[in-house]
Amino acid sequence: MEKLYGDVVRSGDVDRLGEYEVTESSIVAFAVQWDPQWFHVDPGAAGDGPFGGLIASGIQTMAILQKLAVEAVFGKFHILCGKELTDVRFRQPVRPGSVISGTMTTTTVLPEPDRGRVLVGYDVELTDANSGVVLTAVMAVYMMLPDTP
Structure with missing residues (x-):
């Protein structure tokens, strides 16, 4: 599949993950490997803990966000790099059996033609099919414009 350039992105676009x-x-x-706290690694101890069971690390939840974003959105474009990830909010724990999905809504499209790129901002929401919103964040990436050397 031929990759798209940032000139086709529009504010208000909603991409489903x-x-x-x-x-x-x-x-x-x-x-x-990455966050060896007892409520992430020990199901028995986690059952007696404040969350009433094992929960995913917030870092794992953000990694899931990145995977879904690349598969549904970023993989279609000529991406230069990520610029920022801000306002990350973990709304509720992600548990075993969760089915995570979500949306990315384009909020800003700021062309920088002299640099051959466009800055694209997104509001991101991840949801668990069983329990609702688990993460919200603001994300920005640079995409290439056509005819960029």
């Missing part, structure tokens, strides 16, 4: 199923084993495997 695919789905990602979170399993107990994926939570534990991720946390063992």
Whole structure:
């Protein structure tokens, strides 16, 4: 598939993300390597903890966001780089069995033709099919404009 350039992006565009199923084993495997807190790695102890069970690391939730964003949106475009990820809010825990999806709504499109790029801003929302919104954030990326050397 031929990749698109940032000149086709419009403020108000809404992109729907695919789905990602979170399993107990994926939570534990991720946390063992990147966030080995007991409520991410020990299902028994987590059951007696403040969340009433195992929960995914916030870092894992952001990694899921990135995977879904690349598959549904960024993979279609000539992306130069990410600029920022701000206002990240973890609205509720992600648990084993969660099916994560969401939306990316384009909020800003700021062409920089002299630099051959456009800055595109998004409001992001991830949801769990079972329990509602789990993460919100603001994201911005640079995309190439056509005829950029």
